[in-house]
Structures are given as C-alpha cells and as structure tokens.
Amino acid sequence: MSEKSRLDEIREELEKLDISPTIFARKEIHELPDILSKDERIVYLVEGRNKINNHHIILVATDRRLIFVDKEFMYGLKVEDFSYGKISSIQYETALLLASIDIQVTDDVVEIDGVGKYHAELFCEKVRDFMSRPEEYTQHQSEPSVLDQLEQLGRLKESGVLSEEEFNDQKKKIIDKL
Structure with a gap:
C-alpha cells in the first residue's frame, strides 16, 4: 500500500x-x-x-x-x-x-x-x-506474528548472527507451532 x-x-x-x-x-x-x-x-x-x-x-x-x-x-x-x-x-x-x-x-x-x-x-x-x-x-x-518472527530470523541470518543450520532449526520451530 x-x-x-x-x-x-x-x-x-x-x-x-x-x-x-x-x-x-x-x-x-x-x-x-x-x-x-x-x-x-x-x-x-x-x-x-x-x-x-x-x-x-x-x-x-x-x-x-x-x-x-x-x-x-x-x-x-x-x-x-x-x-x-x-x-x-x-x-x-x-x-x-x-x-x-x-x-x-x-x-x-x-x-x-x-x-x-x-x-x-x-x-x-x-x-x-x-x-x-x-x-x-x-x-x-508482545507476541509477534509468525511472519514477523520469520522476517526477524531472515534478518539475523543475513547479518551473520545465525548460521544456515540455526536458521533452519528456528524456522522449523516457528512453523511447528502453527
């Protein structure tokens, strides 16, 4: 928009x-x-x-x-x-x-x-x-949406804070909560 x-x-x-x-x-x-x-x-x-x-x-x-x-x-x-x-x-x-x-x-x-x-x-x-x-x-x-959590994870991965493996583990945890 x-x-x-x-x-x-x-x-x-x-x-x-x-x-x-x-x-x-x-x-x-x-x-x-x-x-x-x-x-x-x-x-x-x-x-x-x-x-x-x-x-x-x-x-x-x-x-x-x-x-x-x-x-x-x-x-x-x-x-x-x-x-x-x-x-x-x-x-x-x-x-x-x-x-x-x-x-x-x-x-x-x-x-x-x-x-x-x-x-x-x-x-x-x-x-x-x-x-x-x-x-x-x-x-x-205080409870960010799933999309917000995934976007934040992506930013952490891009900035080098998370490795590819850590990113995938955290992403799986978020998606499994659905």
Whole structure:
C-alpha cells in the first residue's frame, strides 16, 4: 500500500470519528503513515501544545498504544509512544474554552494544553477504556506474528548472527507451532 493511500485511509478514519484536525496539525498527520503499523487503527486524536516547548502536537490513541507526535518546524520529528499498560493515569482540566491533559507514564508526565474541552474529555475516556484492559493489548503486542518472527530470523541470518543450520532449526520451530 502506498503512503498516499495510507494517508487517505487515516483521513477517512478521522472523518468517521468526527475529528477535524486544524491546519496546524497537518505536518503531524502527514507523518502518521510512517508511525502507525499497517493494521493499527486510530481510536481518537487530539491536538494541542506541548507545555514544555510550546510546540503544536498531536496525541493519538490507537487500538494498541498512545502516541505523542511533534513535527518540529526546523528540527525534525519527535515521536513517543506508550503502551496502555504503562500509563498509570490520565486526567484533564478544563478552563473557559480549552483543556489540558496530563498523562502519567511510569516516572514521566506528558502534558499538553490548548485542547478543546469536549475533545479532551472524550480522548481521556477512550484511553481509560484501553487502560482498563491492558492485558489484552500488551499480550497482543508482545507476541509477534509468525511472519514477523520469520522476517526477524531472515534478518539475523543475513547479518551473520545465525548460521544456515540455526536458521533452519528456528524456522522449523516457528512453523511447528502453527
């Protein structure tokens, strides 16, 4: 699938979720085809400002993880992702028209502000839903598919880490599990 069609797919997903990103999120949205895996689906997306450096960012909740995307003007791209099992809390605080979201991840807090009040509440609800059942998602992520395992084996063989015999033994073990 080409990057263009994956970007169109992402835009359709956002439209179905009734999410209309502003022009300020355009750069971050364009990076999503390279960030998301091909079968990963967006559950919700909010945009706001990073409290630390005041950059415009997006927070993306997918069916697998929470992703923080900051496409900095001159300095490239910053992407951080967090499995739902590693998030200990998510909360929002509202002001007149806007809200802020604080996400506690292990020993770190991710903070964004300038989020629409309604979107902040909905985003937090979606993330809490995934946080309440992390074992399903961490198990899904920690067990690579047979194809993923075989591809990794091939890379190990090509790089000389595995001999032909070791490669064939491991390949047989993977296939025998089917």
